[in-house]
Every structure is written in structure tokens, then in C-alpha cells.
Amino acid sequence: MPDLIRRPQIIRSTPAPAIVADDFARLVLTVSTDAPESSESAATVTLPSVADAPNLIVPLAVWQARRDELLARLTQGGKLGVSLAPGEEAEQLAGDFAHLALIAVEFPKFVDGRGYTSATLLRRLGWTGEIRAVGDVLRDQFFLMRRCGIDAFALKEGKDLNDALKAFDDFSFTYAGAVDDPRPLFRRVQRGGASLDAGQSS
Amino acid sequence: MYRYDAYDHAILRQRVAQYRDQVRRWKTGELSDDEFRPLRLQNGLYIQRHAPMFRIAVPYGLLSSTQLRKLAEVARDYDRGYGHFTTRHNLQLNWPKVEDTPDILEKLADVEMHAIQTSGNCVRNVTTSHFAGIDPDEIADPRPFAELLREWSTFQPEFAFLPRKFKIAVSGSTRDRAVTLAHDIGLNIKKNAAGEIGFEVLVGGGLGRTPILAKVIEEFLPWQHLLTFVEAILRVYNSYGRRDNPYKARIKILVHALGAEQFRKEVLEEWANLKDGPSTVGTEELERIARHFTAPDYAALPARDERVDALKASNPAFARWVARNVHPHKQPGYAAVTISLKDPRQPPGDCTSEQMEAVADLADQFSFGELRVSHEQNLVLPDVPVSALPDVWEAAKAKGLSTPTVGLLTDLICCPGGDYCSLANAKSIPIAAAIQERFADLDYLFDIGDLDLNISGCMNACGHHHVGHIGILGVDKNGEEWYQVTLGGHTDGVKGRETALGKVIGPSFSAAEVPEVVETLVRTYVAQRHDDERFLDTFERLGLAPFKEAVYAGRRPAALNTSAARESTHA
Ligand code: HEM
Ligand code: SF4
Numbered sequence: 001m002p003d004l005i006r007r008p009q010i011i012r013s014t015p016a017p018a019i020v021a022d023d024f025a026r027l028v029l030t031v032s033t034d035a036p037e038s039s040e041s042a043a044t045v046t047l048p049s050v051a052d053a054p055n056l057i058v059p060l061a062v063w064q065a066r067r068d069e070l071l072a073r074l075t076q077g078g079k080l081g082v083s084l085a086p087g088e089e090a091e092q093l094a095g096d097f098a099h100l101a102l103i104a105v106e107f108p109k110f111v112d113g114r115g116y117t118s119a120t121l122l123r124r125l126g127w128t129g130e131i132r133a134v135g136d137v138l139r140d141q142f143f144l145m146r147r148c149g150i151d152a153f154a155l156k157e158g159k160d161l162n163d164a165l166k167a168f169d170d171f172s173f174t175y176a177g178a179v180d181d182p183r184p185l186f187r188r189v190q191r192g193g194a195s196l197d198a199g200q201s202s
Numbered sequence: 203m204y205r206y207d208a209y210d211h212a213i214l215r216q217r218v219a220q221y222r223d224q225v226r227r228w229k230t231g232e233l234s235d236d237e238f239r240p241l242r243l244q245n246g247l248y249i250q251r252h253a254p255m256f257r258i259a260v261p262y263g264l265l266s267s268t269q270l271r272k273l274a275e276v277a278r279d280y281d282r283g284y285g286h287f288t289t290r291h292n293l294q295l296n297w298p299k300v301e302d303t304p305d306i307l308e309k310l311a312d313v314e315m316h317a318i319q320t321s322g323n324c325v326r327n328v329t330t331s332h333f334a335g336i337d338p339d340e341i342a343d344p345r346p347f348a349e350l351l352r353e354w355s356t357f358q359p360e361f362a363f364l365p366r367k368f369k370i371a372v373s374g375s376t377r378d379r380a381v382t383l384a385h386d387i388g389l390n391i392k393k394n395a396a397g398e399i400g401f402e403v404l405v406g407g408g409l410g411r412t413p414i415l416a417k418v419i420e421e422f423l424p425w426q427h428l429l430t431f432v433e434a435i436l437r438v439y440n441s442y443g444r445r446d447n448p449y450k451a452r453i454k455i456l457v458h459a460l461g462a463e464q465f466r467k468e469v470l471e472e473w474a475n476l477k478d479g480p481s482t483v484g485t486e487e488l489e490r491i492a493r494h495f496t497a498p499d500y501a502a503l504p505a506r507d508e509r510v511d512a513l514k515a516s517n518p519a520f521a522r523w524v525a526r527n528v529h530p531h532k533q534p535g536y537a538a539v540t541i542s543l544k545d546p547r548q549p550p551g552d553c554t555s556e557q558m559e560a561v562a563d564l565a566d567q568f569s570f571g572e573l574r575v576s577h578e579q580n581l582v583l584p585d586v587p588v589s590a591l592p593d594v595w596e597a598a599k600a601k602g603l604s605t606p607t608v609g610l611l612t613d614l615i616c617c618p619g620g621d622y623c624s625l626a627n628a629k630s631i632p633i634a635a636a637i638q639e640r641f642a643d644l645d646y647l648f649d650i651g652d653l654d655l656n657i658s659g660c661m662n663a664c665g666h667h668h669v670g671h672i673g674i675l676g677v678d679k680n681g682e683e684w685y686q687v688t689l690g691g692h693t694d695g696v697k698g699r700e701t702a703l704g705k706v707i708g709p710s711f712s713a714a715e716v717p718e719v720v721e722t723l724v725r726t727y728v729a730q731r732h733d734d735e736r737f738l739d740t741f742e743r744l745g746l747a748p749f750k751e752a753v754y755a756g757r758r759p760a761a762l763n764t765s766a767a768r769e770s771t772h773a
Contacts (some may be wrong), residue, residue, distance in 0.1 A: 086445075089441075110237075110240075110363070111240050111323070111363050112363065112445060113323075113360075113361070113362060113363025113364055113440060114440060114441060114445075116359060116360040116361070116362075116363070116440070117360055117437055117440045117441050120360055120437075124475065138233075138237060140224065140233075140237075140241055143359070144357070144359035144360075144362055145359075147359035147360075148359050148360050159232075160232070163232075170216060170219075170220045171213060171216045171217075171220075171357065172212060172216065173209050173212050173213050173216075174213075174357060174359075175213070175353040175354060175356050175357065175358075176353075176354045176355075176356075176357075176358045176359070176429075176481070177479075177480050177481050178358075178359050178360065182479065182480045182481075183480045184353075184354070184429070184480065184481050185209060185353070186484075186487040186490070187480055189209065191207055191209060191487075191490055192207050192490055193207055193208055194207070194208055195208050196208045196209065196212060
């Protein structure tokens, strides 16, 4: 059976950082490295019923293999999300934005930083909906993730959501441009003074 | 030098607060050791052999006397009263307490210093030439560009968790004192026919276990595009760099796998999205930064000084020091002075708090309060009036800082090795000490002339052994410490921007044999050299053979470690 990961609550950074209820389930294929033949494949994995999991996030491979079946769920009142694993290119979803309620970026290990680039590129491709960080997601990454266009955070299990909320205040100023504000600091403010200008955006 | 504005200060203070909270959460168990590791590394904190090791950033090697005094204070109050200057310009403390590190950072923030991104898989401290801004050879001052990159890379959100660490060096002169060919990105300033400034962009160099020299992927990048182009390179690397194996994760492996031409294509394709965008550097911003690096208020001085000439004539010790430790300067009547950290009584690169304070005083008295750290692990007073050289010499001598050997065999680069570093295969400091002892005779050293000898305690190559004229690498053989010798590596500028990796001469040696081996190599050179030939020139003319023969001749086969040096498998 595939794993269905549910988080009762996640953190959203828009409009303002807050803990919100979540009714998505994320389907994860079980992969067995010792017995590859018993690993699940995208083509054959059992999808949960719409009644059981109306709002479902599936891996890119499942989306590609089971497109019609998944699209049918939309007519039954379900919502769909697709998750991108590290190494999967954001471009592959560019034609599908209209069908999706959210795109998840996977961080199987928080030290694997490919998701930051994936999120950046999704925004460049014109995706304006939710980008959700899933997996090994720590508050210590929130600030950076938000700058790359990630606006929802399924915090790693066992971590304190209230504590995590504070992470958005780690920095009031940033040097480089990024998705949240493409202008580097030197284009946002008058630099060189001994006091801060008003009007810094982040 | 660059002075922080209110934004730099605010960012730094918030970083300290963030890190203090991370340390607190680690202490209370909210962050596991695994979770804390990358966070502490991005704040310069390693866990080492005896204690944590704390790496403090010295961006592009520039220090004020105030900053150096603060480093002295921190080393005294939180460590054992000394620190170690590294080949990447930074200062390492070997015995701080983890609990104290937030306080140390708080103190450093007072003087615009930090440990941000001195480790971890992010863009590291940007390095440059220790003679930047004063080098008579300079095409343009690389420091404003290094500062632009410092700001851009500090908490650059997309590239804080790269496949591997990432090092950028910028050089502004025709000579390569920043080892740009051995960096992930090397930027060499050029002028085009119209007199405009741009960069030759090199990618994919690095030492370590797979030494590779960087490839040129752009002949002339106008300076305005510096940040967008670097961003494009990093985005390609972050997406496609290998993560399955840390030894294959550096960008050099990606460039090698794709080929420089294909890599360049990928970069240009990505860059097309960024070029002329908001991160394009404007003249106004460059000028804001460049204003911090204007020449100090030089006096109009004669190029020569009679008192100095007289002392040189009458005092051979002073003459030697001037010959090796004093360097030409583009301003007449001034010189740069290397304050040597190679007194054989201390490990190479080590500096006590008292010595740091003495050097800070010298900088205040004679060099506009400014200093540099060189990648050869020495300090430099960049702007000393020639007339003050005798005073600087006397004061440096009193503190054990006047070893007159810059560029000579005993001015060696040496990593901390097995005495401190948990990755080491072998000790390196005692090897350095034994070589320094063997070559204590200054007349002999001067006769040997220019010779770079570099020692690393393991394949990670922190001591740059690959690019030493003589390189010594600690290897592990069945749990014993052995040393592999390479010849012919170089980075120096005598040939312009040229770098080469040394060649292994043969089976490795025991610690006890190393000084004799070095001596044999030197004797072979002295016997065969032509007039004015440096060790490296003779080596290039004759090749490995005569050196190899001399070293291995008469050695009992039993003493040979005949298997090729085994690579260790540490992380
Ligand atoms: C004692 C703690 C240290 C640790 C744990 C450490 C760790 C490492 C590691 C793991 C590498 C290999 C990177 C690779 O795969 O390319 C490396 C390379 C390097 N380290 Fe260190 N190092 C230490 C001290 C130093 C010191 C003292 C210096 C300077 C004297 C230094 C400067 C460098 C440099 C220049 C490289 C260059 C390799 C390259 O360019 O690719 N490190 N270090
Ligand atoms: S070369 Fe090896 S032994 Fe020396 S400091 Fe680097 S990692 Fe440690």
C-alpha cells in the first residue's frame, strides 16, 4: 500500500504567516531497495478513493502515468497536487498548471537544496498557486524557502508549529534578489547610511 | 576597507540571534545532532579531534587593526590565546566551547566580523590577492567585486544547500595570487580593447582528492553581469551537480562530466533568463562599494630612503628581511611588508593573541590601520612607508614575526593535520617543523631561492600540496602515517596566470625520512641548476627523473612503501 501522509495543520506564509488546517493527503510510493520488485510503480499503485482522500498530492511520475484517472477526480469534487522530487524538472509541469491546486516540492533530506531551485523555476514558469515544501522541512529553512517562492510548509513531524512560525522573522533585510523580491538590496534602498531607510519590502 | 552600513549591521545582528537560538534548541534537544550539523557548519563551527573548531571569516583577506585586536581578544578569552590563519584567509580557533560560540559571534559583530558560510555546502568566503589595490601589476582592484559577491552570496536563499561547498576567487592582476584555477569559480579581471573592465570566467577547478584545473567558460564578461552570470552557474550546478557521493559532488566533476563546452551552453541558456535583470550591477552600486577601497592618504615620498639603504648595507639580517618580506608597491615611497607567521617555534599560520595585538599596533603606526591575510598563511601590512621599514622590522623581530623567508622553502604552507583535524591521515605540523629545522641555515635557504613547499595531512588538500613546487601529502597505509611527495606544482605569478598540479615522484616515505628526501631534492636542484634558474625551472627543464633517481637511489627496498598511496575513505 502506498503511504498517505496527512498533516492536520501546515504553515502558510501568505497573506501573513499562520498555522492553518490542511485537508490534503500526500501519496508516497513505497520503495524497497532490498527487494526492488516489491516497490510500487506509478502505473499500478492503488490510488485512494475520492471519498477517503478528496484532495490528493501525487508524485510527478504518478501524475504522468495516471493523468486521466486523476483528472476524473476533479469532476468528483477532488483537488489535485503534484509533488516534484529533487532532480525532477519544473518544466515538466508547465503545461498542467490549470489542473492543479498546489505543487509540492519535496525535501527528502533538508540538506538537499534542489527544491529551492525547483521552486524558483516554477515561479519563473508562471505558477502563481501554492508551492508547498514537504518532507524533511525544518523551521531553519523557512526564511530561505519563502524567498524562493515557497508559501506553504508541511513541517517535519514532531516539530513545534508555533515555534516554527517565528522563523519568518529571522531576518528583516536580505542582500540578493530572489523570487519574493527580485531586486537586490542595492535596488530597494539607499545604501551607505548609518540608519535604515523605511520601505524595505521583506 | 569596506565598512558596514546599517543594513550590514542589522543582518549580522539577526544572524547572531538566529544562531544563538539554534544552539539553544540543540541543547534542549529540539534540534538533533544531524539537524544542527549543517546549521552550525554554516556558522563556522566544526566538531574536531580535541574540541570544536571555529572558523572566523576574513572576507577577501582584509582586516582592520581593530578587527585583529578583537580576534586577539576572542582567542585569549575563549580559546588558548592563539589562532591559526588558513589558506583561505580565515582564522581558526581550535579549542572554543560550543556554548560560547554565540557570544564569540556577538563580540565579532561589534567589529563587523562573523563566521557566516565559512563552512557548509554553500558559497564560502570569497578570496582574492593579498596585494589587491597595491600591486604594481594590477589591471583593476578586485576587492569591490569580491565585496559585491560577498553581499550577494550571504544568505543567498537558493544556494545555501548546494551539493558541496563552493569557493570563488577574484584576481585583478596579471599574476595569480588567488589560485583562481583551483576554485569552483575563478574570476580574472581583464580589460578589453575599449579599456572596459570584465572577467575571464573559469569554472570547475579544485584541489582535494580529484585535483582539476578550472576551464575558461567566458573570455570576457562585462562586470555589470557578474552577479547574474554567477547565479546562472550556481543554478546549473544546484540542479545537476551530483549528490550521491560527496567526493563527486564538486562542480569540477559536473564540468568534467558534461565537458566545458556543454557546461558553458547550459550556463548561457540559463543566463539568458537573468541577463540585464534586476541583479545587473549598476555603476552607482559599484561606485558605492568602490569608495570603500580607495587608496589611503599617501604622502608624497621619495622612492628611496637613505637610512634604509644604509641599514641594508650594514646589517645583513635587515637586508635579508627586506629582500624577502618587503614587496613592491604601486605608490612610490611605499612598500608592502609580509609579517611572517613561519617562525619555526610555532606551527605555520599560528599567531598568538599577543602577536596579533603587536601586528595591529604596527598597522596603526605604519599602515593606515589595515592588514591582509595571505593564502600562504602570513599577514601583510599593505601600505608601509619605505622609511619606516627599520622600525617595522625591529618591532616584528621582538615578537617572533620577522622570519625573513617569504617565498623560500621554510615559508611553507601547512594544514593543521593530525594534531587537530579529525579527517587527517597523518600529522603535518611536526613534518613542517622537522623541515624548518633541517633548513635553518639562512645562507643556504637564500641560496636555494624561491621554492614553495606545501603540506597537507590528507587528500582534502587544505595545505595545497598539489600546487607546491614540492608537495607533501599525508597518506594512511595500514594505520601508519606515510608521506607522498609531488614535484612541479605551482601557482605563482612568475609565469603569469598559470597553475600546474604536481606529479608524484614514487612510493611514499616515513615521517623520519621526509626531511632527508626534501634535502636530496634540493641538493639535486643545486647541483643541476643553470644560472638564475629556480627550483621549478630546473624541474621543468629536467623532468622528474633525476630527482626521483636521487631520492630513491640507495634506499633498501624493504624501506619502500611500494603500493601506491592508498586513498583514505573518510568523510
Ligand atoms: C581542521 C579542520 C578542517 C577540516 C575538517 C577541513 C575539511 C576539509 C575538507 C573535507 C576538504 C575537502 C573538500 C573537497 O572535497 O574538495 C577541505 C579542503 C580544503 N580546506 Fe579544509 N579543513 C580543515 C582545515 C583547513 C585549514 C586549516 C585550511 C587552511 C590552512 C583549510 C583550507 C582548505 C582548502 C584550501 C581546501 C581546498 C581544496 C579545494 O580547493 O578543493 N582547511 N577541507
Ligand atoms: S588536509 Fe586533511 S588533515 Fe589537513 S586540515 Fe584538511 S582535512 Fe584536515
